[in-house]
Amino acid sequence: MHFWSETERSTLRAAVDRARAGRPGLLVVEGAPGTGKTALLDELVATATDFRVLHADALESGDQTPFDLLEQWGSQVAELPQIRPMVLAQALRERLDEVGGDAPVLLRADDLQWADPESVEAVTWLLRRATGDRLLVAVATRPWASGVHDGLRRWASGPGNAWWLRLAGLTVTDARRLVAELRPEVTADVAERLWRHTGGNPLYLRALLREHDAEELRRTRMLPAPTEYAQLTARQVARVPAASAELLRAVCVLGSGWLSLYDAAAVADVAEPGDAAAALADAGLVREQWPDGGPWVRVAHALTRSAVYQSTPPSRRRLLHLRAAGTTTDRATSLEHRIAAAEHYDDVLADELSRFAGELHDARSHRLAARYHRSAAALSSDPSVRERRRLEAVLDALLGQDTDLSTADRQLLTSAADTPERTVVQAALEIVLGRWDVALGLLDPVPAALDDPAGVRPLTAYRHLVLLAWAGIGAGATTAAVASALQRAAAIGVEDPALAGYAASPGFYVLERTQGLSGAAALFADLPEDPASAPPEQTVTVAGRGVLRLRSGLLEPATRDLAEVHRRFSNGEVDIADGAYIARLGQAHWWRGRWDQARAAYETAVDAGSGRFLQPIVAAAVSLLPSTEGRFARADELLDQARDFHRRKPWEEAGRMLMVAEVVRLHAGADPDARRGYVRSQQALFDRFTASRGNGLVELLHAALAAAWAGDADLGGWALTSIERLPLLPDWSGAVRDWLRGLLEEATGRDPAVAAASLRRAAGAPSAEVPLYRAHLLVDHARIAARAGRTDVAERAGREAAELYRTLGAAPYLEAGRSGEPVGAAPRPVKDAWAMTDREREVLALVLNGLSYAQIARELFITQSTVAFHLSNLYAKTGVTSRHQLTAMVRGDPASFGMLGVPA
Structure with a gap:
């Protein structure tokens, strides 16, 4: 029995009351084994x-499987073709919407220190975006070690979060x-593992150090129990009936988590379980415990499981594992038990494991693929096969964005005899870390052995060449070199589905660089106009078309394409690892x-790519909104990150995006000297830019603007001519061309009347689709008109x-004198009573676009309860009682709400 202090009881009540009131939170109960964590929950x-x-x-560390917590909570993770933490979190939100109804929800997790990282990342995502949800997440955990669930720990340590x-x-x-x-010879990682295993109990920890040498502790798959504990x-x-003892052995063989008593009885062959x-x-x-579906049991403590398991005779353990393999239709669980039952090398089982790992690899379930490749390697009798399978395991770990390699894995990357296989994996590590120049150095020049069918597996050659193309794009290799690598890869005759994105993106870039936007557009000729009709395997192609349309200024169709990619990403149908396409949607x-809506997309893009580095195109694109x-x-x-990356790895497409973002930042700032000197300071970038055939309207517009600031008639003339030659132009391009032509005329000191006429035409031409740039050209029109004495036009x-x-x-353009207004004029503010939070504005924007609660929740990665919470706040601020009334009010006076481009 436990007796709780008033402090503990009041904390429980406060957490419950706050969650009941729609203020979601996290309760962390932290302590060593036996201190009452579970009882407190x-x-x-x-x-x-x-x-x-x-x-x-x-489950106990070492036995956890991905998504285990989520599946125990009833989240339908298995139905998601692609798995990302933010997508998993959305599936969990939908589960909360399903079970919550009118009641608050408590998510409870015991032994969080052993939880699979995928589930914990999803919970972190859930909590970060929860607002207004009647939700409490409560976890019991041993003290967290460094590197264990760091994301949740950082969030929980924030003020007021937990x-x-x-x-x-x-x-x-x-x-x-x-x-x-x-025991100074025991490494730090083994020390942490011992700490987790013993729950920080110093007596148990000392006993294990006394009873086992360092190598034994490092190599054992299941840490033992101390002798005294095992004897106890x-x-x-010994005091329980024989049938109970046999049942306990079966429970320990089956695992650390909750399991069906009937399964345990079948494995133990116990008649009255x-x-x-x-x-x-x-x-x-x-x-x-007795949930729906029959009684469930679990071993009381990890040390108990270790003690019973290690005391069970090996022959008996193998028999129990073989029986356990027959109690499940789950292929992975059955294989795990067959692995545990193995006594020696088993090439038949190793081949089966290798095939299963290959299927997981093709399905892009890389973490699990790595696990089964390792098991296949351990059971393989041929040393060369064993080495190759270990390399496959490391490659899958890296494709799953896991760069925390073991010491043995890192040694393998320097000592493996199979040089081509080893080089591919070394390069994959550098690519995941964003060190594309280092990867390029490893992969290029292509060794002659790759052309020898007898010397290198075709799959290895294909991977080598695809990664060479990818690294070449990012590290500034020549277009010819990238194209050659892709052509050679295609000629091999085999493909790796997990590298489809690594092959497709460089292909887009090569086409743009060599044939211009019109050549790249031909790639999409067979793509359905409605992006939702495109099959899943064409998602990357839809994304490429969306980017091409964006760069061409075809904003509405670009939004359709990129929004469909985002939808598929949020549904778990595709995996966009670096966030670039979502940033382009923003x-x-x-x-x-x-x-x-841009802010919401940018947040998602940064989060989607929040791995080892921020992709430079993402960093530059995301900077646009804070600049303006x-x-x-x-x-x-953000721009400093993009610049630093580009200095070290001059990726042509990233350089174009960086130029656009820097011009936007300079335009929003108040430093005319920096504007005038920009072209000169970035001469190398502009030299590459003018030599490229792959420029679109977006980049050319900003290059012409920079040329006008510098008074560079040659650069400006080239940019305007290039715009006129583009195969695809939007309606608003005419206004922009006249605006830029007027600015260049003004900057080069030519006929002021020509500049004024150009700006006058720009002001009268359609440009409502790009409101920020229409405002810019109107400011310039006002300035030139005022100089000509046309004060009425200027005003x-x-x-x-x-x-x-x-x-x-x-905001930067509303400073005195920046907007064409008289100095001292104050901007008309949004009504104070209607001042909205960023999330309220995002929800309102999607409501105005006709999205349902479920669609808004999915778009913003929040629950439907959160959507309802923000809408209720908006109703209270505006005095309306329905979304219909709110929509009518905003459409009647969008300026008061700070909403532009409101659908009619």
């Missing part, structure tokens, strides 16, 4: 009487220090004046520009 459940409770228990109840226990730092003092457990087991389990529960050796929204909103520190931070243009800037929220 039981007390929490008893306190939260009106909550719908979803339970999950993590309640912490810390029970007794050794810290990981103390454990490391103790291990270093007693043996005495407990209920009585046997009851005796084990009375002895404190197992825990029981850019399309930004151009069209839908800055709230006046958040210059954030814009400069009208200035007022229209100011109204556009206001509606967008383009």
Whole structure:
């Protein structure tokens, strides 16, 4: 029995009350084994009487499987073709919407220290975006070690994000220090593993150090129990009936988590499992529960499992594992038991494991593929086959964005005899880390052995050449070299589905560079106009078409394409690892004046690519919004990342995007000297730019703007001529060309009348689709008109520009004198009572576009409850009672809400 302090009870009540009131949060109960963590969560459940409770228990470290917690909570992860943390979180949100109804929800997880990282990342995503949800996440965990669930720990450490109840226990730092003092030859990673295994109990930890040498502790798959603990457990087991002891052995063979008592009975061959389990529960050796579907049991403690498992004779263990393999139709679980039952090399089982790992690889389930490749390697009798399978395991780990390689894996990358295979994996590591120049150095020049069918596997040659093309694009290799690598890869006659994106993207770039946008457009000739009709395997092609349309200024069709890619990403249908296509969707929204939707897409793009580095195109694209909103520190931070990357790896397409973003930043700033000197300071970039055939309207527009600032008639003339030759131009391109022509005439000191006429034509031409740029050209029109004495024209243009800037929220342009208004004129503010948070503006923007609650939730990666929360806030601020009334109010006066481009 546990007696809780008033502090602990009041913390539980506060967490429950706050979640019940629509303020979601996290409760962390942290402590060593035996300190009552589970009992305290039981007390929490008893306190939260009106909550719908979803339970999950993590498996012991080493036995966890991806998505285990999510599946225990009922989230339909298995139905998702592609798995990303943000997509998993959305599936979990949909589960909450399903079970919650009118009741608050409690997500409970025991033994979080053992939880699979995929589930924990999904929970972190869920909490980061939860607002207004009647949700409490409660976890029991041993003290977290460095590197274990760091994302959730950082979020939980933020102000007001979590309640912490810390029970007794050794810290990981103390454990490391103790291990270093007693057994300095034991490595730090083994020390942390011992700490997790013993729950920080110093007596158990000391005992294991005393009883086992460092190498034994490092190599063992299941850490042992201390002798004294094992003896105590043996005495407990000896006191229970024989059937109970056999049932306990079966439970320990089946794993650390909750399992069906019927399965355990089948493995143990026990006729009356209920009585046997009851005796084990009375002895404190197992825990029981009775959910729907029959009784469930689990071993009481990890050390208990180790003690029982290691005391079971090996022949008996093998028999139990073989029986366990027959109790399940799950292929992976069955294979795990067959692995545990193996006594020696088993090439038949190794080949089966290798085939299973290959299927997982093709399906892009890379973490699991790596696991089964490792098992296949361990069971392979041929050393060369064993080495190749180990290399396959490392490659899959890297494709799954896992760069935390073991010491043995890193040694393999320097010592493997199969040089071609080893080189591919070394290059993959550098690519995942963003060191594309290093990868290029490893892969190029292509060794002659790749042309020898007898010397290198065709699949290895294909991978080598595809990764060479990818690295070449990012590291600034010549277009001819990239094209050659792709051509040679295609000629091999085999493909790796997991590298489809690595092959397709360089192909797009080669076409653009060699044949211009018209040549690249031919690639999409057979693609359905409706992107939703394109089959899944054409998703990358849809994304490429969307980017081409964006760069051509065809904003509405570009938005359709890229929004469909985003939809498939959010549904888990595709995996866009670096966030670039989602950032391009944000850019399309930004151009069209839908800055709230742009902000949501940009946040998703940064999160999607938040691995080892921020892709330079993403960094540059995301900087557009803070630049034009006046958040210059954030814009400069992003641009510095993009610049640093481009200095080291001059990727042509990233350089174009960087130029656009820098011109936008300079235009929003107030430093005329920096504008005038930009072309000169970036001469190498502009030299590459003018030599390229792959420029689109977006890049040429900004190059011409920079040329006007510099008074560079040659660069400006070239840019305007290049725009006129583009095969695809939007309606608003005529206004932009006249605007740029007028600026160039003004900057080069030619006939002022020509400049004025050009700006006058620009102001009268269609350009509403790009409101920020219409405002810019109106400001310039007002300035030139004022010089010519046309004050009435100047005032009208200035007022229209100011109204556009206001509606967008383009703060830098509303400073005195920047918008064409008289100095000292104050911008008309959005009504104070209607001032919205960023998330409210995003929800409102999607409501105005006709999206349902479910669609808005999926678009913004939030729950439907969060959507309802933000809409209720908007109703309260505006005095309406329905989304119909809210929509009518905003469409009647969009400027007061700061909403532009509102659908009619």
